[in-house]
Amino acid sequence: MIKKRELQDCHVLYDLMVDPEVFPFVRQKAQSYEEFLFLTKQTIEAEERGELISRTIVDEWGAPIGTINLFDIADGAGFLGTWLGKPYHGKGYNKPAKDSFFSELFYELGIDTIFMRIRKVNIRSQKAAEKLPYVIKANETRPFIYQQLNATEDIYDLYEIPKDLYTLHLYQNQTEEEQAMEA
Numbered sequence: 001m002i003k004k005r006e007l008q009d010c011h012v013l014y015d016l017m018v019d020p021e022v023f024p025f026v027r028q029k030a031q032s033y034e035e036f037l038f039l040t041k042q043t044i045e046a047e048e049r050g051e052l053i054s055r056t057i058v059d060e061w062g063a064p065i066g067t068i069n070l071f072d073i074a075d076g077a078g079f080l081g082t083w084l085g086k087p088y089h090g091k092g093y094n095k096p097a098k099d100s101f102f103s104e105l106f107y108e109l110g111i112d113t114i115f116m117r118i119r120k121v122n123i124r125s126q127k128a129a130e131k132l133p134y135v136i137k138a139n140e141t142r143p144f145i146y147q148q149l150n151a152t153e154d155i156y157d158l159y160e161i162p163k164d165l166y167t168l169h170l171y172q173n174q175t176e177e178e179q180a181m182e183a
Contacts, residue, residue: 001096002055002068002104005044009056009064010037016066016085027071027081043069053109057084057097065093068101070114077113106163114161117149129159134169136160
């Protein structure tokens with residue numbers, strides 16, 4: 001579902017990213033293929049320095065369909081950024097990509113907290129985040145970060161995925177699956 005970023009995937013990813021329904025939600029915007037190639041090279045180098053973690057989301061045949069990233073890493077925490085190409089929206093790729101990425105972040109790379117900033121006008125994304133049992137709305141519990149996100153204008157809600165809550169969720173799912181098999 002995910003793999004390390006590679007320059008060879010840039011053509012396909014760029015074509016998916018420039019779709020008008022995708023482009024506004026991409027953090028690392030590029031106005032040309034050459035700029036996207038340059039940004040991807042910078043992303044790979046930044047990951048080598050420990051500044052971010054970036055993966056390519058792939059379909060069942062290994063074709064690149066989007067990216068998932070942890071930006072602004074500091075003190076075992078970072079901000080999630082993800083996008084999928086329009087042809088892959090609503091096809092079930094987001095959840096397994098996030099599950100795989102979260103497991104890598106929490107259990108292999110030493111991340112303790114994943115933050116998400118969601119625009120207050122994006123009700124659909126807010127409802128989706130709030131449905132997840134391991135996500136906490138953090139506007140009040142992390143006031144310093146919330147104020148930083150909204151320093152100039154009140155645009156974002158802040159959400160947090162703590163490692164312990166995510167681990168509890170995995171454990172509960174595993175227990176439920178084992179009980180279902182025994183029944």
